[in-house]
Every structure is written in structure tokens, then in C-alpha cells.
Amino acid sequence: MKKLLSLVLALAMVLSMACITTASAAEITDLRTWETTSRELETWNIQKSQAAQDLNVLCNLFDGLLTNDASGALVGNAAKEWSTPDGGKTWTFVLNDGMKWVDKDGNEKADVVAQDWLTGLEWVLNFAKNDSYNVSMPNDMIVGAKEYYDYTKQLTEEQGEEAALALTADGKFAELVKVTAPDDKTIVYECLDAMTYFPSVATYNCLYPLSAKLIEEIGVAGYEAITWENMWYNGPYVVQSFIHQNEKVLVANPNYWNAEGVKRFNSVSIKMVESVDTAYQLFYNGELDHVQPSQATLTTIYNDKNHEFNKNLVEARPTKYSYQMHLVYDVNNLDGTPYTDWNTAVANKNFRLALYYGMDMTPYLARTNAINPLSCQNYAYTGNAVAVNSQGIDYTQLVRDELGLQYDYNTYVRYDAEKAAQYKAAAIEELTAKGVKLPVNMVYYIKGDSQTAMDSAQTLAQVIADGLGEDLVKLEIRTYISSLTNEVRVPQYNCLFINGWGADFADPVNFLGQETYNDPAAYYSNNYSMINKATDPDLIATYEEFTRLVNEAKAITDDNDARYAAFAKAEAYFIENALTIPASYEVAWELTCINPYSKVYSAYGIQAYRYVNWETNDQIYTTEEIAALAK
């Protein structure tokens, strides 16, 4: 009897374990996700949108030419193949068969044809139709795009909006812009120069399709005011309902051309919540499938070993932004006179290197990631996963190799007290000789109503004081009211900006091209570092050498490996001279039923929120499970 009882119990245990295993392996079919109310979708017009909150939704409703996979690699989407016959000057994309435009109910409206990409680009470049949104990249890359944009702008000014609104992808557009559709399945773009990274631009919404038949149906004014109810979809999902500031429900497109090729949810509900704390409340109540808890909640969960979510905390993958401490080389006092002490100090290489080596950023990184601060360590300027060479090595690894700085998850490796002391002593001697009053105040502005920014700034001030003492430099925290640009950047009051920069396409020039000397297109040089206004000859010579290295790298268009190696050399030179100081990456913590390593991982473009091929679990993943999945 005992044996029988034991057998029955053992059987019951095995069955129950099997049940548990089955239950934990069950995938979510109806995803419940969230967004804060301050990030509500503003437009359904994908040609016009530039906001992440719009594009996070719209990228699910439309298929562009290419997308990214979970590792960040470019993969086909509407295009099944792409190639260049001439080293990147001309790019040809060949579309998949059987793609359809459908309405919100999934009813077929038209075939997706190559001409739709021309119609889409015409809309983007037409001043009267798209109000200059999304024109920068096509204007900078495609032959004739800038000319067509200028033509439509002039036409609007001279003959009124109606004349420009009447234009189509035929006529003047076809005459000026070198984008052609030789047949229904082929699109050919001619670039201004050899651009090996152009395919990555094909993930971005400036090159998304628009059906001319839709424009015929609803008119230009109709498309300007397009909504989810009357637009046409060619992506994996259609919109079932949209309640502004409440909820969006996407459902799988029943006529999706690639229904067999990708895994989709039956539905995705995007709930609008007031704050992350409200989102956590909903997650706690089982009404959401993932959440990134606020710092306070995260700390509570982490420190309480008995907390029900303590074993479920997982680190998210880094976002696409690379944060830098941008030094400003031409700063003014509040009365508009030059801040000479700072301008002299920052031009001094020893001063910059003392800062570079003298900051153990670990406490500052803990402001972003309190549990594993060193997950946020960043020693390069370019973001992670922007470019990968033919050996599969991430470009930032090439930079770190040049710098001799490899990630260490126990110590912040850039910090070198000995070197910092040497550079500090040299800086004090040289700056004193130049009559600079020490310590020099490094003015740093934060938003006045942000306690988070204040706490981070104070941490940074402490990091600097701990590493360098208070006899060379002190962080002076000031506040602005609403606009950093208008109140601080334009009048040049800041000595330091800490900014995140994300790539628009897959090439280091996205980052380094912003810092070159005397280049009107170099965004950071002209708007942040103000290097073009600096007068110190040594500093200018350093920037000129960096610019020469960047230009050398840019000129390599036939060999990506050589190009990336040359860029890495330029970037290392930039960092070794501490012209800017790498600060951090963003790595948050989350509670989730979604495997973060199955999601699209994109360091550029708009693809990161596509709800395709996501692996999920109807139970919250544990820390160990995600750690295993990460390998």
C-alpha cells in the first residue's frame, strides 16, 4: 500500500511539474504594453512623423524596405534583396511578391508596388505637403532631393500652396530626383556619393511607401489629416481602436503578406498611463506584461529579498543613445562677456586630461542603474551596435582597442588617479602662469524643476571633487526654466553639456561627423562645443588633426572594414585628447514577460518597437531565465 501511495504521489508530482513547465512556457497571445500620457501619438502620417512615440506605433502598421533583427543586423522587410553595382553610389531594392495595402478591417485595397516608394518620397520632399519634416536625410543623400524640395518651396511661395500640393511623383519629381521604379518590384536610388550605409536609411520613415491610389481616394488634404480609420496599412498590424490618451489596440493584419514568416500577437494593447509608478501599479495588478520600475520602486524590490518580484528583476538591453560630456570651448558670462578663465582652462590639454582620468564615474552611473552601475560604462563616442565589421566586431570595440580600455564590470577602468594627479599638477602650473584664477568653475545647467537632474548633477560634482579635489575645477550647478536651447545653449552660458546622441543610420560618421572643425554640417561643433569660435592655436590644431582623420575615414567607401578602422583611429584621437569625455549608456531594469533578446534591436532608425518575433512567457521571467537567454 505504501509503495502504491508513493507511486501515486510521485506520479502526481511529475504531472504537476509538467503542468508548471507547460504553464511557464505558454506564450502571450495578447500583449499589454504601456506608454506615458506625455508621449501620446500625435500623427498617423508616417511620412511626417519624427517623434518616437508615433513611430513606435507606426512601424507596426507599415513595412519599409528593410528592418533589423534581434541582433541589430539589417534584414529584408518589404524588400527581399538589395544591392549596389557601383560601390554604394546606386542602390537597388527588389520587393517581395504578394504585398497588399489593406484598410483597418484588413480588406484588400491595392497591391504594394515600387511606385509607392516614389510617391512616399515625393510627399516627404514636397514643402507644401510635409512642412519640411524628415527632409534632412534624403536631401543629404539622394541626387536631386534638395533641388526638388527647394523647387516646391519656391513654387509655394510664388504660386501658392495649391500649385505645390498638385504635384505628384511624375513630372518635376521624376525629372529632378534620381529615384526610379523600372518595374513594379524594383526601386533604384542614386546617392550623392558612395554611401555603403544607405541600406540602413531604408529602415527609416523618410523612405516609407505611400500608395498613390490612397491619395486618389482621399485627396491630398485627406492624407494630411489621415487617421487610423481611413489609412491603408501594409504592415504586420492594423489598428482596431484608438482612444486618445487612453488606449490603442492593434490587431494582427489578416491579409499580411508575411503572416507565415513572422510571429505576431493576436492583439497589442498600448495603455496610456500617467507615470511609471502607475504602470507599476497596473503591472502589480496583472494588467500589464512589462514595466520599468522607477528608481525608488526598483531599490525597494532589490533590497527586499522577500519581495515577490525580487527574483524577477532583469537588466534591459542598452538603448541606442551614447551619452557624452561635451566641453564648451567658447563660454560667456551672464553679462555676455567671455568667460576667459574657463575658455583658457578648457583649451589646455592637461586640464582636459585631468578631468578625463580623474573621474571615477561609478556613482554617476548608479544614477541610471543603481544595481549594476558599470553596465552603463561607456568609453567611446559612437553608440553601441551602430556598425559591425565583417568579422562581426562591434565598431565601439575597435575604438576601445585603440584606447586600450576594455569593459571591466568590477572597476571603472578609465579612472587613473596617478595620471589624473600628474595632469592636474601640470594644468595648475600652466594655467596659473596664464593668469587663470583657480579653481575654475565649470558651469553646468539643469532644468530647474527636475530633482532627478539636480541629484545627478550633485553626484557629478562629488565625483569631480573626489577625483580632483577642489583646487583645479569645481562644478557650478545652475538651473534654467524651460528651454536649454534658448536659455543656455544659444547665449553660450554652459561649460558642459551631457547629451545622448543616437544614430540615424549605420555608420560612425553619424557621430564623428558632428564634431569636425569648420564644417557647417557638424552639428555639435556649431551648436555645443563652439569650437569654431575658439582661438587657442593648440586646441584648433588638435581639432584640425581630428577632422583630417575623419575625412580620411569618410573617403574610404569601398571597404567597410578599413573605413571603420580609420574612424576608430579618429575617434580614439578625439577621446585621447579629451575633446569630449564619454559618460554613459542607458541600461535600465525591468520586470517583464517578454524576452528582451528576442525583440528587434536597432541602434538607429524606427524599428525597435516592432511587435514581431517576440518571445514571451505568461509568467514573469526570472533573473536567471533572462541571464540564460542573454547568452
Added chain:
Amino acid sequence: MAKYILKRLLQSLLTVLLVVTLVFLLMRLMPTDYFFTEDELMKLTEEQKHDRLLASGLLDHPLKQLADYFKGIFTEGDLGVSRRIQANQPVTKVIGSKFSISMELGLKALGISLVIGVIFGVLQARYKDGILDAVGTAYTVFVNAVPSLVTYSLILAFGSRVLGLPSMFTMRKPGPSSILPMVCLSIGSIAGYMLWTRRYMVDELNKDYIRLAKLKGLSTRSVMYRHVLKNAFVPLAQYLPYSILLTVGGSLLVERFFSVPGMGPLLTDAIARYDLNVVQGVVLLYATLGILGVFLGDLLMSLIDPRIRLTNKGATR
């Protein structure tokens, strides 16, 4: 009376137009930098910014813009289109999709507040200095002393975790999901109605005619309901139409907190996004409702209390 109503309506129309004009011009005094997001301010060149402003018509003279705006209103009832709240959608559609939700929630909450608030206020006055009065006063003090967001958080936690109610408003289940927002909307107004009902009733109870009624042998119940409550309700009634009409405006805090897609946060969102047409549309609506509410309050007061004559010199508000 008809002459008085016509005069007040014309005054009201003029006031609304003045308010809208003032707001229109004040918004144009804001630097056009607010037209752009901080991200756009950082990334756009001066030429690109100029192009955007040109395309939006904001570089025209403000008086020309104002003339076009009023022309649109008076000829086509057109309040323009939203720029960012719901890009290129008519302002009437943006507002229309929201105000019915706010109004429905608000009216229900107002009804609950009125019934509970007035009844408790009467009981507090009736049993002044008793336990009920102390409980009511404690409630009023608590509601006014504790910050609203703390109260809402407590209600949310209790309602969702203990009672199992939905934590967020959803149009798919408007009934159950509107319970917590309605409780939060009512909780403050109940305290208000309790406080004022009690105060006006206590005032009335101390008047000579009440003493006389009591001396004449009228029952307490009769005194309380036929005389005291009726007279005490007159000042409350004056604000009733105003309160009813302003339910359209929703509640910024409650609607934000429970993700109710109503009117509450619309004005602040529109200002923050430099969505001028929506700002003007909402201001036009609020000004109209506010002025109409006061006007209807005056009329209602004169209907309830015949001693009040609106047309007599010095009697109008």
C-alpha cells in the same frame, strides 16, 4: 425679463470674444521657439525652423491671423485644425471626442456629491456638535488637508487590490472602470457641499424667523426641511448650473491619474505643445460655459427665491 436676458446674452458674447481675442494675441506673444520641441530646437537649422513656421502660417501678422480665425468661426464654424495633439484633425473633433466622456463622468460625480454632500450637511447642521457633525468635519478636514494625489493613490490601491476594480479607465469596460475615477471626482465635492450646506443651514437656524417658527410649535423636521434647507439652498443653487456646465471641462488630476480620455488635461497639453488652435478652441468653450453658467445661476436663483429681482437696479450680479 426678456430684455434682461437679451442684454446679458449680448454682454456674454462680447466677453467671450474679448477673452478669445486676448488669449489669441497673448499666445502670439509667446516666442515661436515654443513651436518646436526641444529635440527639434537642437537639431533643426535656422532655415528649417523658418520653413516650418512659414508653412504653419505663424509668420503672418497676428491681426491677419486673428481675422482669419474669426472668419473661420463665423462663416464655417471652423476652429481650425490641431497641430500636435491630434495632428491635422479639426479642433471640433478633438474637443468633441473628449467632452462627452468628461461630462458623463462629471455629471455622475456631481449627482453623487450633491446627494451625499447635501444630506450629510443637513445632518451635520441638525445634529450640530454631535458625533455626526464631528465625523463630517473630520472628513472635510481630511479631504482638504491631504494632497489630492495621495488620496487618489490610496483609493486606487484600495479599489484595485482589495475590491478588484480596474485600475485604469477603459472604453471597453466604461462601467466598472469609471468607478474609481468617479469616487475620486466626488470625494472633494462631497466635502464642499457638506461644508457649505452645514454652514448656510447653521446660519439660517440662528435667524429670528426660525425661532418664531419653533415657538409657534412647528416640528423640527418641518422647520429643517421646509424653511431652513430651502433658504440655505439658494446660495448653493446659484452655482449649480455653473458646476453642471463645467463638468465638460473634466478634471486634470483625476483624468490624468486614471487615463480618462477626457477634457481635463487638454488645455495644459495644448499649451505645452504650442497647439494654438486647440488652446483657442478650449478657451472659447470654457469662456462660453463659464459665462453661461453664471448667467443661468442668476436665473435659477431668481426662480427659487422670488424675492430676488434681476431686473431691479443694483440687483444684477
